Amino acid sequence: MSWLRPAHGDPPLTEYQGGRQVATVERTLPLEAAPPRPRIREHETLRRLTRIPTGMLGAALLVVVLVAAVGAPFLAPYGYDDQNLANRMKPPAWSDGGTWSHPLGTDPLGRDILSRIIYAARTSLGISAASVVVAGLFGVAIGLLSGYYRGWVDAVAMRVADVQLSFPYLLLAIAVMALLQPSIGNLIAVLALRSWVVYARTVRGSALQVKEQDFVEGARALGAPDRRIILRHLLPNVLTPVIVISSFQLAELIIAESSLSFLGLGVQPPTPSWGAMLSQGREYLTTAWWLGVFPGVAIILTVLATNLFGDGVRDALDPRLKV
Amino acid sequence: MKTIVLTRLLQGIPALLGVTLVAFILLYLTGDPSQTMLPPEATETSRAAFRHAYGLDQPLPVQYLTYLSRLLQGDFGRSFAYNQPALEVVLQRLPATIELSTAALLIALALAIPAGVISAAKRNSVFDRLVMGIVLLGQSIPTFWLGMLLILVFAVQLHLLPVSGRGTFAQLILPSVTLSMFLAALLARLTRSGMLEVLSQDYVRTARAKGLGEWTVTTRHALRNTLVPIITVLGLQIGGLLGGAVLTETVFAWPGVGTLVLDSILKRDYPVVLAALILVATGFVLINLIVDVLYCYLDPRIRTATGG
Numbered sequence: 156m157s158w159l160r161p162a163h164g165d166p167p168l169t170e171y172q173g174g175r176q177v178a179t180v181e182r183t184l185p186l187e188a189a190p191p192r193p194r195i196r197e198h199e200t201l202r203r204l205t206r207i208p209t210g211m212l213g214a215a216l217l218v219v220v221l222v223a224a225v226g227a228p229f230l231a232p233y234g235y236d237d238q239n240l241a242n243r244m245k246p247p248a249w250s251d252g253g254t255w256s257h258p259l260g261t262d263p264l265g266r267d268i269l270s271r272i273i274y275a276a277r278t279s280l281g282i283s284a285a286s287v288v289v290a291g292l293f294g295v296a297i298g299l300l301s302g303y304y305r306g307w308v309d310a311v312a313m314r315v316a317d318v319q320l321s322f323p324y325l326l327l328a329i330a331v332m333a334l335l336q337p338s339i340g341n342l343i344a345v346l347a348l349r350s351w352v353v354y355a356r357t358v359r360g361s362a363l364q365v366k367e368q369d370f371v372e373g374a375r376a377l378g379a380p381d382r383r384i385i386l387r388h389l390l391p392n393v394l395t396p397v398i399v400i401s402s403f404q405l406a407e408l409i410i411a412e413s414s415l416s417f418l419g420l421g422v423q424p425p426t427p428s429w430g431a432m433l434s435q436g437r438e439y440l441t442t443a444w445w446l447g448v449f450p451g452v453a454i455i456l457t458v459l460a461t462n463l464f465g466d467g468v469r470d471a472l473d474p475r476l477k478v
Numbered sequence: 479m480k481t482i483v484l485t486r487l488l489q490g491i492p493a494l495l496g497v498t499l500v501a502f503i504l505l506y507l508t509g510d511p512s513q514t515m516l517p518p519e520a521t522e523t524s525r526a527a528f529r530h531a532y533g534l535d536q537p538l539p540v541q542y543l544t545y546l547s548r549l550l551q552g553d554f555g556r557s558f559a560y561n562q563p564a565l566e567v568v569l570q571r572l573p574a575t576i577e578l579s580t581a582a583l584l585i586a587l588a589l590a591i592p593a594g595v596i597s598a599a600k601r602n603s604v605f606d607r608l609v610m611g612i613v614l615l616g617q618s619i620p621t622f623w624l625g626m627l628l629i630l631v632f633a634v635q636l637h638l639l640p641v642s643g644r645g646t647f648a649q650l651i652l653p654s655v656t657l658s659m660f661l662a663a664l665l666a667r668l669t670r671s672g673m674l675e676v677l678s679q680d681y682v683r684t685a686r687a688k689g690l691g692e693w694t695v696t697t698r699h700a701l702r703n704t705l706v707p708i709i710t711v712l713g714l715q716i717g718g719l720l721g722g723a724v725l726t727e728t729v730f731a732w733p734g735v736g737t738l739v740l741d742s743i744l745k746r747d748y749p750v751v752l753a754a755l756i757l758v759a760t761g762f763v764l765i766n767l768i769v770d771v772l773y774c775y776l777d778p779r780i781r782t783a784t785g786g
Contacts, residue, residue: 318496320714321766322759325721326739327500330755333743334507334514410620414725417622418740430620437626437729441634448630451623458618 203471210467216460224276231270232256235427239265247445260445262435268445272453275427280457282339282422283408286346287401293347294354295397299385301355302362309359316352324349325414332420342412342421349411350404357400361393395472402465406458413454429454482774490767497759498549501752502542514748517558554756555749559742564753568735572757574644575734578726579719581654586662591705594669598677599696609666616663621722625656625729642731653730657722661715668711672704706776713769717762 204210223230243265246253253260259268301309319327328345335341365371365388374384415421416430424431429450436447505511511534512525520528529535533544548554554564597606632652633641640649676682677700685695724736731737735754742750 314492314496317493318500320717321493321497321763322500322755323717323719323721323762325724326755326758329724329739329743330504330751331507333751334504334748406618413620414622417620417725418728420743433620433623433626437622440626440630444630444634447623447626451620451627454620454623455615455618459615462614462618 200471204467207467207470209463210471213460213463213465213467216456217464220276220280220457220460223273224280227274227277231267231273233267233270235266235271235274236425237266237270241265244443246443247449259449260443262443262446263439268432268449271427271432272429272450275429275432275450276453276457278422278426278428279409279412279430279454282343282412283346283405286343286408286412287350287405289343290347290350290404291354291397291401294351295358295390295393297351298355298358299362299389299393302359303366303381303385303389312355313359316355319348320352324411328411328415329418329420332415337420337423339422342415345415346408346411349408350400353400353404354397357396358393361396362389365389365392399465399469399472402461402468406461406465409454409458409461483771486767486770486774490763493763494760495546497756497763498546499542500759501549501756502545504752504755505545514752515555518746549756554753557742557747557750559745559747559750564749565757567750568738568754568757571733571735571738574732575720575723575727575736577644577650578653578657578732578734579716579723581650582657582661582719582723582726583716585654585658586665589658590662590665591669594666595673595696595701595704597666597670598673599692601674606670610670613663613666616659619659620725621656621660622725622729624659625653625726628652628656629729644732649730653726653732656729657719657726660722661719664715665708665712668708669704672708673700676700676703706773709769709776710773713766716765720758720762 239261242254242257242261243263245257245261247260248255248258257267257269259272261267262271297312301312328348331345331348332341335345362385371384371388374388412421413428413430413433416428417434419431419434421430422428432450433447433454436443436445436450439446505514508514511532512520512528515532516525516528532548533541536544552563552565554568556562557564557567560567593609597609600606629641629652632639639652640646643649673696677696682695682700685699686692690699723734724739726732727734727736728740735758739751739754742748742754
């Protein structure tokens with residue numbers, strides 16, 4: 156294929172990787188040669204991200220929550236199910252009747268609230284993260300296929316999305332969880348329902364755009380199979396919005412999981428979850444305020460951290476998106 | 479213009495059909511619709527009668543059509559907890575939810591729009607940063623926790639407002655404020671960004687150059703154009719309002735559709751659950767249809783673009 160080689164003395168061909176011009180190099184086939192990937196862009200983004208104070212604050216908080224979630228067995232002073240009826244209903248350490256052995260108080264069964272909150276971080280974060288991954292994989296796949304192939308795939312996918320969005324999400328989730336078994340798998344699937352459409356629509360829009368560009372036509376002219384075009388050229392372009400979406404969806408799904416657990420339709424006891432703790436806190440609101448307040452604070456801190464981090468990532472990746 | 483309205487209305491029909499289709503699928507989630515729609519202690523004869531009436535021995539598409547025709551006749555099944563048609567049970571509780579949602583919507587609008595406008599007008603000022611901080615917090619706080627906190631502070635500690643229930647105006651305050659928070663945060667942010675975009679447009683510069691006061695520029699020129707796309711978002715967010723109402727109603731023991739759905743789930747009274755879901759979804763589709771038509775009416779560019 157020597158006719159594709161730039162003749163000696165000609166200006167070098169520009170290299171497109173995923174549609175972005177990353178380098179100008181002399182090489183052979185524009186798309187088939189192993190492209191040298193200069194790491195310039197990645198470093199730039201990381202540097203920009205570290206310069207955003209709120210983003211870094213979010214990241215720090217997230218790290219704290221992650222450490223708590225992962226290290227729960229080591230960090231929590233008690234197990235999440237350690238009952239101690241002698242110590243039941245103790246208020247937080249700084250109130251009368253509280254002790255520092257239970258800094259955030261105990262519940263009606265004598266279980267330490269702080270420990271339960273730490274253990275619940277695992278459940279809430281784990282389930283929400285898993286749901287984001289499921290929604291992301293599914294949504295991105297659908298978006299790419301819809302955007303690239305159009306036709307009936309696109310029509311069906313978008314109609315299904317529209318119908319799903321005709322329902323207020325929480326009501327739909329409640330109905331589905333009520334009719335299914337309240338297992339973790341079902342919960343993750345129902346939570347993923349909330350997010351997949353955002354991924355699908357965004358990726359579809361991006362795919363539609365990139366598909367029209369010249370280099371894609373060139374690739375097709377060279378005989379590149381569809382799969383290659385989608386994976387090597389459409390997908391990398393879509394990664395930036397997907398990352399930004401993911402951080403915000405994580406925040407929303409943490410709240411969604413808490414809501415379902417609060418209503419008794421999410422994580423089932425004895426697995427601890429912030430939402431379920433809030434539900435118990437509601438029963439004892441007038442007598443033991445600490446049961447409901449502290450798990451809520453945990454939720455707020457985690458969601459806030461995720462939102463701040465998401466804002467930071469979005470601003471670092473593409474300052475033009477800043478609003 | 480009329481053609482646009484008509485087209486939009488016709489586009490709503492597939493959406494409504496989709497709602498019934500989803501309900502139909504949910505009916506089969508437990509495997510056997512007679513399990514879903516009849517009480518657990520139902521006799522074999524009543525089950526047989528049910529199967530015949532719903533055509534459960536027919537092929538699926540026929541079953542769906544039978545189901546659809548029953549829905550159109552108003553037959554959503556019978557609530558075994560209340561021993562009434564499921565539709566009636568839901569309709570009885572609907573006014574309470576509408577009251578709560580409307581109050582929350584009004585509060586959100588009253589708080590968010592001025593806050594967003596002023597933030598945009600005084601960008602990066604102390605006010606702006608404060609409002610955006612509150613907005614970020616508002617979108618991170620679970621609705622039900624806020625409700626509990628408000629009860630703790632205003633009802634339990636300060637004894638200013640009642641804890642729960644419905645009837646007096648005082649009882650409406652806490653639940654509607656709770657429900658409005660998430661929407662208010664979202665609207666404030668959207669208003670601010672919309673205003674910022676509009677304020678940088680040429681026609682605003684023209685208005686200022688004409689010597690119009692800042693207040694007139696902001697309200698008469700900028701605000702109108704900001705609000706139009708916000709109406710579309712509002713239509714979609716009402717779904718969130720209705721969903722959030724479930725949580726708020728639970729916390730405040732507000733006797734609306736939300737608490738009805740949860741109670742019915744506990745009692746396995748699924749006809750009521752499905753009826754509520756269908757009704758709320760239908761209402762949501764209709765609201766969005768109206769918003770679509772309203773949008774066409776308010777934005778002349780769409781009218782002329784489609785030659786209506």
